[in-house]
Amino acid sequence: MTAPGSTAVSFDAFYRAQHARVLGYFRRKAGRDAAPDLAQEVFTRLLRSGALERAECPEAYLTRIARNLLIDNARCKRPRPTAFYSLDEERDAVSCADQTWRIEAADLSHLYRRTVRAMPPKTRRVFLMRRVRRMSYKEIAASLGVSVATVDYHMVQALALCRAAVAAQW
Known part of the structure; x- marks a missing residue:
């Protein structure tokens, strides 16, 4: 029977002893950017499996997990066959604005008119x-x-009033 917490202690020691080796393996096989994440995933899988205490050679078991992880990643990255469809002009045509856009445009137009009428x-x-x-x-x-310069001043004022009206509305 193992003492409480001994699994955590043994895993910690095993992690410290094997992390550099696993990280180096992934740097060679998957690249510097992916290596830390893959190494973390290997140790996570080992801990979840609970095999650290049952395995006769945990280093070999860890290596097998690492190889399987690389195989899984390669399967995910394998290009899928691409399906090509002919262009259907009617189906792929740009559709007109829907009713919501027209209503919002009308509301915005009314807001601008009210704002312009309220200007000095x-x-x-x-x-x-x-x-x-x-x-x-x-x-x-x-x-x-x-x-x-006066014309510019009045345009800046008018645009600021329009911006403020829109910001207050939405």
């Missing part, structure tokens, strides 16, 4: 001249008799 008059005018009439900052400045 000069800011609203500059914003609409730029966004609706597609006028340049120079054209807006000439039309209103202000500097380009």
Whole structure:
């Protein structure tokens, strides 16, 4: 009969004695990046099996677990046959936006309209001249008799109001 905790002590000693060997094995077989994870998995499998105390040669049993783990990983990485299907234009065509997107777009449009109506008059005018009439900052400045910097200021204010309205809504 074994004393309580003796399995943990024996496993700890076995782990310390064999870890470097197992790690080196995996570095040669699987590479430096995968080696630590694979080594950890080998010792986890050994501990779960409970074979450390039953095996006549636990080092050989550990090596067998390591080989089996490499075989399992190779099976998982084996490329599967690729299936090719002909392109069906009707099935694979881009579908129109669904109803939810249309509703959200309409809600966003209403939000922008309310936000533009709530803007100060000069800011609203500059914003609409730029966004609706597609006028340049120079054209807006000439039309209103202000500097380009003033037009830029009002555009920044208008865009900040729009951003804040959207952020508050969603």
